[in-house]
Amino acid sequence: xxxxxxxxxxxxxxxxxxxxxxxxxxxxxxxxxxxxxxxxxxxxxxxxxxxxxxxxxxxxxxxxxxxxxxxxxxxxxxxxxxxxxxxxxxxxxxxxxxxxxxxxxxxxxxxxxxxxxxxxxxxxxxxxxxxxxxxxxxxxxxxxxxxxxxxxxxxxxxxxxxxxxxxxxxxxxxxxxxxxxxxxxxxxxxxxxxxxxxxxxxxxxxxxxxxxxxxxxxxxxxxxxxxxxxxxxxxxxxxxxxxxxxxxxxxxxxxxxxxxxxxxxxxxxxxxx
Amino acid sequence: xxxxxxxxxxxxxxxxxxxxxxxxxxxxxxxxxxxxxxxxxxxxxxxxxxxxxxxxxxxxxxxxxxxxxxxxxxxxxxxxxxxxxxxxxxxxxxxxxxxxxxxxxxxxxxxxxxxxxxxxxxxxxxxxxxxxxxxxxxxxxxxxxxxxxxxxxxxxxxxxxxxxxxxxxxxxxxxxxxxxxxxxxxxxxxxxxxxxxxxxxxxxxxxxxxxxxxxxxxxxxxxxxxxxxxxxxxxxxxxxxxxxxxxxxxxxxxxxxxxxxxxxxxxxxxxxxxxxxxxxxxxxxxxxxxxxxxxxxxxxxxxxxxxxxxxxxxxxxxxxxxxxxxxxxxxxxxxxxxxxx
Numbered sequence: 001x002x003x004x005x006x007x008x009x010x011x012x013x014x015x016x017x018x019x020x021x022x023x024x025x026x027x028x029x030x031x032x033x034x035x036x037x038x039x040x041x042x043x044x045x046x047x048x049x050x051x052x053x054x055x056x057x058x059x060x061x062x063x064x065x066x067x068x069x070x071x072x073x074x075x076x077x078x079x080x081x082x083x084x085x086x087x088x089x090x091x092x093x094x095x096x097x098x099x100x101x102x103x104x105x106x107x108x109x110x111x112x113x114x115x116x117x118x119x120x121x122x123x124x125x126x127x128x129x130x131x132x133x134x135x136x137x138x139x140x141x142x143x144x145x146x147x148x149x150x151x152x153x154x155x156x157x158x159x160x161x162x163x164x165x166x167x168x169x170x171x172x173x174x175x176x177x178x179x180x181x182x183x184x185x186x187x188x189x190x191x192x193x194x195x196x197x198x199x200x201x202x203x204x205x206x207x208x209x210x211x212x213x214x215x216x217x218x219x220x221x222x223x224x225x226x227x228x229x230x231x232x233x234x235x236x237x238x239x240x241x242x243x244x245x246x247x248x249x250x251x252x253x254x255x256x257x258x259x260x261x262x263x264x265x266x267x268x269x270x271x272x273x
Numbered sequence: 274x275x276x277x278x279x280x281x282x283x284x285x286x287x288x289x290x291x292x293x294x295x296x297x298x299x300x301x302x303x304x305x306x307x308x309x310x311x312x313x314x315x316x317x318x319x320x321x322x323x324x325x326x327x328x329x330x331x332x333x334x335x336x337x338x339x340x341x342x343x344x345x346x347x348x349x350x351x352x353x354x355x356x357x358x359x360x361x362x363x364x365x366x367x368x369x370x371x372x373x374x375x376x377x378x379x380x381x382x383x384x385x386x387x388x389x390x391x392x393x394x395x396x397x398x399x400x401x402x403x404x405x406x407x408x409x410x411x412x413x414x415x416x417x418x419x420x421x422x423x424x425x426x427x428x429x430x431x432x433x434x435x436x437x438x439x440x441x442x443x444x445x446x447x448x449x450x451x452x453x454x455x456x457x458x459x460x461x462x463x464x465x466x467x468x469x470x471x472x473x474x475x476x477x478x479x480x481x482x483x484x485x486x487x488x489x490x491x492x493x494x495x496x497x498x499x500x501x502x503x504x505x506x507x508x509x510x511x512x513x514x515x516x517x518x519x520x521x522x523x524x525x526x527x528x529x530x531x532x533x534x535x536x537x538x539x540x541x542x543x544x545x546x547x548x549x550x551x552x553x554x555x556x557x558x559x560x561x562x563x564x565x566x567x568x569x570x571x572x573x574x575x576x577x578x579x580x581x582x583x584x585x586x587x588x589x590x591x592x593x594x595x596x597x598x599x600x601x602x603x604x605x606x607x608x609x610x611x612x613x614x
Contacts, residue, residue, distance in 0.1 A: 059512065171602075
């Protein structure tokens with residue numbers, strides 16, 4: 001599989017079809033990998049793919065705007081690539097998608113993955129198999145049953161640890177705003193002081209901003225240096241987007257994200273007035 | 274200074290007794306993948322097997338956010354209220370690289386005769402009891418630095434090293450001696466055999482760290498590489514979050530901000546800041562001298578291995594390797610500075 005990937009990358013770079021190939025290379029210890037940018041055909045041998053290739057490389061696409069890039073994408077990452085194309089952050093013709101027939105990496109999302117199909121990619125590496133895995137919302141349903149007090153106590157404990165390094169935001173493929181509200185000083189949405197209350201405000205606003213765009217890829221949870229359980233939020237949002245708007249982020253490149261449009265009568269939402 | 278011995282049982286009793294009268298911070302499990310320095314209620318909560326906690330003990334002395342003062346505008350005056358000093362604290366179970374971090378930033382916060390009140394206040398209030406490392410991780414590189422070792426006591430008040438089923442307790446500072454004297458019932462005298470065993474332990478642990486940076490060469494290369502095209506591409510995988518700087522035992526940069534409670538009162542706070550952040554160098558008026566991500570990325574390595582060496586004759590790094598492990602995209606500081614040219 002790696003050999004196949006390396007050949008594709010080498011050819012793309014040698015024929016100058018792309019400026020960059022974004023993939024994974026070996027990292028600081030056996031079994032660890034990290035994202036790599038390569039622009040020379042002879043570097044292509046560095047490409048690897050294994051269980052440690054957790055990173056969602058779609059995060060880099062909005063940053064290489066005017067150049068062309070090939071990106072290695074697992075089924076789940078592919079949803080983010082589609083979402084970014086949909087939001088006009090990169091032109092489809094500027095990105096070459098090297099889809100990987102992934103059977104799971106070291107991530108919490110993989111045991112319930114139904115996203116390994118590689119529709120719309122330019123190259124497929126490996127053979128896509130039916131993994132027979134099923135979506136499982138039981139953890140979210142269980143959390144929904146908690147009382148507001150219990151939920152608050154849980155999140156207070158989580159966000160007490162937050163160090164506001166913004167790794168969650170910066171690894172998020174759909175958090176590409178050049179001017180984040182968290183950095184704004186006038187008006188000041190968020191005080192710089194790091195405490196549980198401010199930390200929660202930050203994540204609450206971020207989550208509102210990515211609702212209906214977040215693909216529950218778990219990049220934020222994987223990146224969090226203090227292990228905050230952000231997947232409870234992202235999974236809940238994807239559940240709600242499906243329930244309220246019958247919308248699934250990253251399924252295609254042309255449907256409208258639910259909060260960027262409206263219907264006079266939304267079927268999923270009851271009138272309050 | 275003196276060497277003592279302490280048994281496993283006595284150490285447990287000591288920590289339990291300390292927890293009753295001090296704030297004892299030690300590696301504590303937060304969830305499956307997270308162990309951080311948390312306030313210990315009893316010894317049972319202490320996680321002894323973890324070398325690299327997710328975050329450092331730095332924030333127990335140099336708080337991530339610290340109130341400098343509160344103010345209230347009165348009719349003719351302004352009334353200031355300073356925060357009362359915190360409770361005496363003990364940082365227990367940190368590693369030599371964590372403790373060395375304090376030694377490094379001590380010099381910064383006492384630079385050219387200026388003493389930083391909030392920091393030195395916390396430092397004087399805190400006793401640091403460190404445990405030597407037996408099995409280093411693949412990301413460890415403390416032996417690269419002058420005197421750096423998995424059994425080095427710099428920055429610690431008491432260094433515990435496992436020898437023959439007990440711990441050798443080296444009392445390295447007055448603070449350490451005072452604490453040992455107060456709880457002398459738990460300690461016994463150490464002989465030459467135990468001191469020799471510690472030296473053996475240190476040698477064996479040091480030998481397990483395979484990565485060693487040639488710091489003279491690194492400095493020379495960084496001195497010459499500010500404008501090198503090397504930085505144009507090496508930064509690309511970096512997402513410019515601040516995880517590396519906030520989990521670092523030596524990163525010390527901060528920002529000062531106000532929080533208003535109303536029109537007439539508020540507080541001034543100091544909060545850690547990160548050179549990876551765009552806001553770090555943004556001026557009032559909007560100009561930003563460090564214009565792009567490449568320059569921000571370069572700054573972190575230049576500061577740690579070049580500028581700080583120029584100013585303080587030592588690197589702003591203790592080789593704990595946390596930034597490598599906690600980086601969401603696996604940026605390896607050793608590789609970045611070694612390959613700079």
